[in-house]
Amino acid sequence: MKNTILNDHNLFRVAAVSPTISVANPSANAKSSIRAIDSVDADLIVLPELGLTGYTCGDLFATDALMTSTLLALGELVSHSESHDKTIVAGLPLRVCGSLMNTAAVIFNGKVRAVVPKTFLPTYREFYEGRHFAAASNADPSEIKLLNEIVPFGTDLIVQRGDAKIAVEICEDFWTPIPPSSHAALAGANVLVNLSSSNETIGKAGWRRDLVRSQSGRCIAAYVYCSSGPSESTSDLVFGGHCLIAENGAVLGESRRVGDGETPSIAAGMTNESTSAETSVARDIDLGRLIHDRQVVGSFDDGRHASPSFRTIDLGGFGNDGQGREPRGDLLRRIDAHPFVPDESTELELRCAEIFDIQTAGLCKRLSRLGPTTKLSIGVSGGLDSTLALLVAIRACDSIGKDRKDIVGITMPGFGTTSMTKSSAETLIETTGITRELIDIRQLCLDTFLSLNHSPLGIPVSDSTDVESLQAQLQKLPDDAKDLTFENVQARVRTMLLMNRGFVLGTGDMSEQALGWSTYNADHMSMYNVNTSIPKTLVRFLVRYAADHYFDGELRSVLHDIANTTISPELLPPREDGTIRQSTEESIGAYELHDFFLFHFVRNGFSRNKILYLASHAKFDQDYSPKHIAETLDIFVKRFFFSQYKRNCVPDGPKVGSVSLSPRGDWRMPSDANAGDFL
Ligand SMILES: Nc1ncnc2c1ncn2[C@@H]1O[C@H](COP(=O)(O)OP(=O)(O)OC[C@H]2O[C@@H]([n+]3cccc(C(=O)O)c3)[C@H](O)[C@@H]2O)[C@@H](O)[C@H]1O
Ligand SMILES: Nc1ncnc2c1ncn2[C@@H]1O[C@H](COP(=O)(O)OP(=O)(O)OP(=O)(O)O)[C@@H](O)[C@H]1O
Ligand SMILES: NC(=O)CC[C@H](N)C(=O)O
Numbered sequence: 001m002k003n004t005i006l007n008d009h010n011l012f013r014v015a016a017v018s019p020t021i022s023v024a025n026p027s028a029n030a031k032s033s034i035r036a037i038d039s040v041d042a043d044l045i046v047l048p049e050l051g052l053t054g055y056t057c058g059d060l061f062a063t064d065a066l067m068t069s070t071l072l073a074l075g076e077l078v079s080h081s082e083s084h085d086k087t088i089v090a091g092l093p094l095r096v097c098g099s100l101m102n103t104a105a106v107i108f109n110g111k112v113r114a115v116v117p118k119t120f121l122p123t124y125r126e127f128y129e130g131r132h133f134a135a136a137s138n139a140d141p142s143e144i145k146l147l148n149e150i151v152p153f154g155t156d157l158i159v160q161r162g163d164a165k166i167a168v169e170i171c172e173d174f175w176t177p178i179p180p181s182s183h184a185a186l187a188g189a190n191v192l193v194n195l196s197s198s199n200e201t202i203g204k205a206g207w208r209r210d211l212v213r214s215q216s217g218r219c220i221a222a223y224v225y226c227s228s229g230p231s232e233s234t235s236d237l238v239f240g241g242h243c244l245i246a247e248n249g250a251v252l253g254e255s256r257r258v259g260d261g262e263t264p265s266i267a268a269g270m271t272n273e274s275t276s277a278e279t280s281v282a283r284d285i286d287l288g289r290l291i292h293d294r295q296v297v298g299s300f301d302d303g304r305h306a307s308p309s310f311r312t313i314d315l316g317g318f319g320n321d322g323q324g325r326e327p328r329g330d331l332l333r334r335i336d337a338h339p340f341v342p343d344e345s346t347e348l349e350l351r352c353a354e355i356f357d358i359q360t361a362g363l364c365k366r367l368s369r370l371g372p373t374t375k376l377s378i379g380v381s382g383g384l385d386s387t388l389a390l391l392v393a394i395r396a397c398d399s400i401g402k403d404r405k406d407i408v409g410i411t412m413p414g415f416g417t418t419s420m421t422k423s424s425a426e427t428l429i430e431t432t433g434i435t436r437e438l439i440d441i442r443q444l445c446l447d448t449f450l451s452l453n454h455s456p457l458g459i460p461v462s463d464s465t466d467v468e469s470l471q472a473q474l475q476k477l478p479d480d481a482k483d484l485t486f487e488n489v490q491a492r493v494r495t496m497l498l499m500n501r502g503f504v505l506g507t508g509d510m511s512e513q514a515l516g517w518s519t520y521n522a523d524h525m526s527m528y529n530v531n532t533s534i535p536k537t538l539v540r541f542l543v544r545y546a547a548d549h550y551f552d553g554e555l556r557s558v559l560h561d562i563a564n565t566t567i568s569p570e571l572l573p574p575r576e577d578g579t580i581r582q583s584t585e586e587s588i589g590a591y592e593l594h595d596f597f598l599f600h601f602v603r604n605g606f607s608r609n610k611i612l613y614l615a616s617h618a619k620f621d622q623d624y625s626p627k628h629i630a631e632t633l634d635i636f637v638k639r640f641f642f643s644q645y646k647r648n649c650v651p652d653g654p655k656v657g658s659v660s661l662s663p664r665g666d667w668r669m670p671s672d673a674n675a676g677d678f679l
Contacts, residue, residue, distance in 0.1 A: 008609075008613075009288065009609075009610050009613050009614075010163055010286065010287040010288035010291070010610075011284040011285065011286055011287070011288075011331070011333070012043050012044070012161075012162070012163070012164045012191065012222075012284065012285045012287050013041070013042040013043045013044070013282060013283070013284050013285070013332060014042055014043065014044045014045075014046070014191065014193075014222060014224045014245060014282065014283060014285055015040040015042035015044070015045045015046070015224075015280060015281065015282035015283075016045075016046045016224050016225060016226035016243035016244065016245060016255070016280060016281055016282075017036040017037070017039075017040055017045055017046070017047060017226065017243070017278065017279075017280040018047070018048050018051075018226055018227060018228055018229045018241045018243055018255070018278060018279045018280065019032040019033050019035065019036040019047070019048075019051070019278050020032050020229075020231045020278055021048075021051065021054045021228055021229070021231045021232055022054070022231070023053075023054035023056055023057060023231075023232065023233045024053060024054055024057045024060050024066060025054070025069075026052045026053055026066070026069040026070045026072065026073035026092075027069055027072065027073055027076075029051060029052050029053065029054065029073060030052065030072075030073035030074075030076040030077060031076075032278075033047055033051060033052070033073075033077060033090060034076065034077065034080050036278060036280070037077075037080070037084070037086060037088060038084075039280075040086075040280060040282055041282075041329070042086060042282050043085075043086060043087065043161065043164065044086065044087045044088075044089070044161070044164070044166065044191065044193070044224070045086050045087070045088050045089070046089045046193045046194075046195060046224045046225075046226045047088065047089060047090045047091060047195065047226060048091055048195055048196060048197060048226050048227055048228035048229075049091040049102065049104075049118075049170055049171050049195040049196050049197040049227075049228060050091045050092060050093060050102060050195075050197060050228075051090055051091045051092070051195070051228060052070050052073045052074060052077075052090060052091065052092040053066060053070055053092065053093060054228070054232055054233065055197030055228050055232055055239070056197075056232045056233035056235070056237075056239075057093075058128075058132075059131075059132070061093050061100060061132045061133075062100070062132070066093075067093070067095060070092050070093060070094075071147065073092075074090070074092055074105060074112070074146075074147065075147055077090055077107055078107055078110060078111065078112060078147060079110070081107045081108060081109060081110055081111075082109065082110040085109065086108075087106065087107070087108045087159070087161055087166065087315065088106070088107040088108070089104050089105070089106050089107075089166075089168055089193055089195060090104065090105050090107060090195075091103070091104050091105075091170070091195040092104075092105060093132075093133070094115065094117075094144075094146070096117070096134075096140065096141065096144055096153065097140070097141060099133075099134035100132060100133050100134065101117040101118070101133055101134055101135075101136070102117065102118040102121065102129065102132075102133045102170060103115050103116060103117045103118065103170075104116045104118075104168045104170055104193075104195050105146075106157075106159050106166070106168065106313075108159075108161075108315050109315070111149060112146055112147060112149065112151045113151070113152070113159055113313050113315060114151065114152045114153075114157045114159050114168075114313050115144060115146065115151055115152070115153045116153075116154070116155055116157055116168040116169070116170070117135075117136040117140065117153070117154070117155065117170075118133070118135065118136060118169075118170035118171070118172070118173060119135055119136045119155055119169070119170075119173050119180050120135065120172045120173050120175075120176050121133055121135045121172065122171075122172040122175075126199065126236060126237055127172075129172075136154070136155045140153065140154060141153055142154055142311075152311060152313055154311070155169075155180050156308055156309065156310045156311055157310065157311055157312075157313060158184060158187060158188060158189045158310050158311070158312045158313070159312075159313045159315060160312050160313065160314045160315060161315045161316070161317070161318075162287075162316075162317040162318045163190075163287045163288075163291065164190065164191045164285075164287060165188050165189045165190050165191065165312070166189065166191045166192075166193060167180075167181055167184030167185070167187075167189035167191070167192050167193070167310075168192075168193050168194075168195070169181045169184075169192070169193070169194050170194065170195050170196070171194065171195065171196035171197060171198060171227075173194070174194055174211060174215055175211065179215060181194075181215060181219060181221075181223075182215075182218070182219060182307075183307040183308055183310075184310060185219035185220070185221050186301050186303060186304045186307045187304070187307060187308075187309065187310035188310070188312075189219075189221065189310075190220075190221045190222065190287060190290045190291070190294075191221065191222045191224065191285065191287075192215065192216070192219060192221050192222065192223045192224070193223075193224045193225075193226075194212075194223070194224070194225045194226070195226060196225060196226060196227040196228070197227060197228040197232065197239055198227040198228075198239065198240060198242060199237035199238055199239050199240065200238055200239070200240035200242075200257065200258045200259045204240075205240065205242055205257060205259060205260070208225070208242060208244070209244060209251060209254070212225050212244045212246045212251065213246045213249060213250065213251050214249070215246075216246035216247055216248055216249060216250075217246075217248055217249025217250075220248055220290055220293045220294045220297065220300055221247075221248070221290060222245065222246070222247045222248075222285040222287075222290065223244070223245070223246045223247075224244075224245050225242070225243065225244040225245070225246075226243045227239060227240055227241060227242045227243065227257075228241065229241025229257075229258065229278075229279055230258050238258055239258070240257040240258040240259060241255065241256070241257050241258060241278075241279035242254065242255065242257035242279070243255035243257075243279055243280055243281045244281065245281055245282075245283045245285075247283075247285055247286065247289075247290070248289065248290060248293060252283040252285075252333065252334075253281045253282075253283045253332075254281055255279035255280055255281040256279050257279060282332050283332050283333055284331055284332045284333040285333075286333070286604075288604070288606065288610065289604050289606075292604055292605040292606075296605070331617050335614050335615075335617040335618045336618065337592065337596060337618035337619050337620045337621070338537055338592060338595070338596070339595070339596060339599040339600075339603075340535040340537050340538045340595055340599065340657070340659075341537050341538055341541060348541060349545065351538075352538075352541055352542050352544075352545035352546075353545065353549075354656075355534070355538070355542060355656045355657075356391075356392065356395070356542060356545060356546055358654050358656045359392045359530040359531075359534075359654055359656065360392055360395045360396050360399060360530075361654070362528075362530060362653065362654030363392055363393065363396040363505075363528065363530050363654075364396045364399055364400050366528045366652070367396060367397075367400060367402065368400070370503060372402075373406075374406070374502065374503055375406050375407075375408050375435075375501065375502055375503065376393055376397075376406060376407050376408065376503050376504075376505055377408045377410060377498050377501045377502065377503065377504050377505065378390055378393060378407065378408070378409055378410070378498075378504070378505045378507070379410055379411075379412060379494050379495075379498055379507070379523075380409040380410065380411055380425045380428060380429055381411075381417075381421060381425055382411075382420075382421035382422060382423075382424040382425030382426075382428065382562065382565075383421060383562070383565065384539045384540055384543060384562060384563065384565065385507040385508065385509050385512075385531055385539060386425075386507040387428060387543055387559065387562050388507075388530075388531060388534070388539055388542050388543050388546070389505050389506065389507040389529075389530050389531055390407070390409060390428070390432070390434075390505075391543065391546040391550070391551075391559075392530045393407050393505055393530075394407065394432055394434065394550075395546070395550060404432065404433045404434050405433070405434065405435050406435075407432075407434040407435065408434070408435045408436075408437055408501065409425075409428070409429040409432070409434045409435065409436055409437070410437040410438070410439060410497065410498065410501075411425045411426055411429065411436075411437070411438045411439075412438075412439045412440070412441045412493075412494045412497065413438075413440055413441070413442075414441045414442060414445060414490040414493075414494070415442055415445065415456075415470070415471060415474055415486075415490065415572075415573045416487075416490070416572050416573050416574065417574075418574045418578055418579070419578055420565075420578075421565065424558055424561055424562055424565075426438070427554070427558045428555070428558050428559075428562070431553070431554050431555040431558060432555060439497055440467075441490060441493045441494060441497070442467040442470075442471065443467055444493045444497075445489050445490050445493050446461065446465065446467055446470060448489045448493065449461050449486075449489065450462075450463065452485070452489075454485050454486075454489075456470070456474070456483060456485075456486040456489075457474060457477055457481050457482075457483040457486055458481075458483070459473050459474065471573065474573035475573050475574065475575065475576045476576065477573065479575075481572070482572075486572075487519070487572065488519045488522065491518075491519035491522035491523050492519060492521065492522040494522065494523070495519075495521070495522040495523060495525060498526075499525075503527050503528075504525075504526045504527050505526060505527070505528060505529070505530065506523075506525070506526025506527070506528060506529025506530070506531065506532065506651055506653065507523065507526070507529070507531055508523055508524060508529060508531060508532070509531045509532075509534045509535065509536050509539055510531070510532060510533050510534055510535050510536075510598070510659070510660070510661055511535050511536035511537070511591055511594055511595055511598060512536065513532070513643070513646070513647050513650065513661050514594065514598045514602075514636070514639075514640055514643075514661060515588060515594060515636065515639045515640065515643065516639050516640075516642060516643020516646050516647075517584065517588065517639075518646065520645075520646055524646055524650070525651065526651050527651060528651055528652055528653060529650065529651045529652070529653035530653060530654065531653070532650060532651070532652075532653030532654070532655075532660075532661075532662070533653065533654065533655045533656045533657060533659070533660045533661070533662070534656065535595045535598065535599075535659070536591040536594070536595060537591055537592055537595045540563040540564075541563075543559055543562060543563045544559070544560065544563045546559070547559035547560055547563070588635055588639070589631075589632035589635055589636070590620075590622065590624075590632070592620055592621055592622075593615070593620070593624065593629060593632045593633070593636075594632070594636050596611075596614075596615060596618065596620075597611055597632075597633055597636040597637075598636070598640075598659065599659055600614060601636075601637075601640070602659050602661070602666075602667060603658055603659045607678075608633060608637070608678060608679065611633060612626070612629065612630055612633065615629050615633075616629075634679055637675050637678050637679055638675055638679070640675075641673055641674070641675035641678070642675075644669050644670065644671045644673065645671035647661050647663055647667070647669075648663045648671055649663070650662070650663065
């Protein structure tokens with residue numbers, strides 16, 4: 001089958017494999033390398049530095065016998081590459097113009113396609129490479145003869161396979177201030193590989209991991225790192241076999257290594273030099289995400305003019321061009337069903353702490369611009385969003401020494417308010433010690449219906465209708481009753497009451513803004529909105545975090561109750577038994593799906609197909625059929641496009657993460673754009 005599932009979505013499988021090494025024994029190393037290559041199904045396989053000879057050959061590098069058998073071993077890898085479609089990067093010493101160089105050969109489909117020499121040779125402390133090797137220099141030839149073929153040679157080579165643009169550097173190269181891979185990235189390389197031989201000493205693994213992660217982030221690239229392991233000579237040093245894969249600032253995976261506390265099996269493998277001494281890691285790199293990020297971050301290649309130019313060697317693409325391969329099977333990449341909510345509790349807590357602080361700092365600054373007697377009004381519904389905004393307001397006032405009484409929490413029960421949310425709103429206000437106000441908005445709403453000559457949900461009203469009789473009739477309505485004017489009037493009456501008091505703190509969250517799930521010029525508007533960049537799936541965790549860290553007693557338990565409430569705008573009347581009729585998620589689909597779509601559409605610019613593909617690999621809280629996910633995605637896209645006019649005039653508010661919809665900063669989109677091609 002000449003088709004690839006992964007590459008349709010621009011995923012590129014890379015592996016770093018550190019096979020067992022037999023020091024100074026290239027024929028054995030060719031065999032273990034081939035075993036390793038056969039054991040991994042990947043588009044690109046990176047082997048360790050000088051892996052065909054072993055890194056620790058010392059003065060044996062100067063012997064003819066070692067050089068001859070190295071070339072024979074290389075020939076074996078090259079012949080073997082005719083049997084698969086993987087790109088292999090193998091490390092070996094090579095004589096070039098009379099000097100010995102520490103090089104990496106890129107092998108594909110029966111040929112060496114490129115040879116890259118090491119630029120920075122460590123010759124300090126435990127390293128003596130300057131004794132054996134010459135460093136890459138401008139005087140090097142641009143081609144060499146190798147195995148009877150002319151092969152491009154140099155540090156200016158990018159090997160391209162489909163959208164993957166691969167550049168190679170060798171160990172010490174990336175422990176320097178400006179690694180060669182930085183220049184390669186500026187020239188377009190997006191998969192940076194490092195063949196390494198790195199011994200383990202205290203703390204070095206963390207440093208190495210940081211370098212891999214940060215080089216991938218700085219270069220907006222994938223970084224694939226492969227070090228030789230403890231089967232190297234241990235005369236003085238123990239090499240770790242550490243293999244790492246990072247993508248744009250995040251480590252996607254790493255292998256075991258000497259020193260991680262799990263080494264006995266690695267060491268055991270050494271007794272018979274079997275493959276069990278091997279370490280490896282494989283992951284699917286999302287090239288689409290890298291390409292998108294580089295395009296968006298315009299400053300990425302501003303410095304390109306100061307970098308050397310590169311040559312590209314094109315190996316062809318995937319798919320129908322004759323170079324495709326079988327689907328790769330299971331995806332080797334974790335697809336986070338809840339990209340805004342870290343799974344791990346410590347990380348979640350840190351994230352909540354950071355976000356709550358950013359929200360609070362934003363509001364503190366805004367309050368500092370207002371007079372000291374300014375009151376801050378907030379509509380407290382007993383729901384999640386207004387609770388979070390209220391907690392931020394309290395924390396901000398506490399931090400700047402403003403009296404909590406300057407916060408006016410207004411409960412405004414309407415026709416849709418349930419007794420549960422009303423009472424949690426009242427308890428919330430009471431226990432926080434802020435100023436409390438209660439305004440029943442129903443009469444004002446009824447007056448508005450009369451002025452508009454509007455029959456709410458089809459029920460005729462007249463001057464003789466009173467609030468209680470209307471409420472009683474509303475409660476008898478079927479569950480599917482709908483009336484947008486009825487809902488909007490309530491939301492606008494509330495905002496009118498709030499606005500007429502002065503400074504209003506906004507409560508609407510980012511997911512609602514994405515979906516346009518707010519009433520224009522009502523809950524959509526405020527003077528400052530601390531929730532503007534908070535995704536719905538995170539709100540309840542922020543409320544819990546604040547409850548557990550800043551509040552105690554009854555307030556804490558009220559906050560926990562609120563954090564567990566169904567999400568509803570409560571604009572439609574409750575049923576006769578008092579239960580919520582209108583669940584937002586029943587109307588527009590689950591927020592866990594919408595937040596997933598929001599992340600991949602806005603953050604990564606992914607297509608509908610790609611988002612659906614990723615969703616099919618995510619473990620959501622609920623079981624959704626592929627059809628349901630696709631339908632909900634269509635709702636998301638339609639609503640996202642349609643509601644840009646609302647987002648184009650949102651109040652100020654703090655950005656807290658990489659996804660933000662501020663029309664002044666992160667997301668500028670015409671209100672009249674057509675969603676057709678995105679569906
Ligand atoms: N609004 C939001 N509310 C809550 N969480 C939000 C969020 N937006 C993203 N997140 C989450 O934050 C996490 C990290 O997001 P991800 O998109 O992977 O973020 P990532 O690209 O890794 O960047 C992490 C942070 O560093 C910043 N950065 C990175 C690189 C370069 C520069 C620069 O200025 O040059 C800045 C970036 O803006 C972001 O704030 C994810 O879990 C994501 O879901
Ligand atoms: N009964 C109410 N009393 C006071 N304010 C309310 C009331 N209902 C809604 N509001 C205000 O309008 C905002 C938007 O309300 P909506 O009912 O759409 O719920 P929401 O977006 O889920 O927010 P929340 O989670 O705060 O209820 C609320 O955050 C709140 O500030
Ligand atoms: N092989 C090398 O270039 C080793 C040097 C590098 N700094 C390391 O210890 O990992």
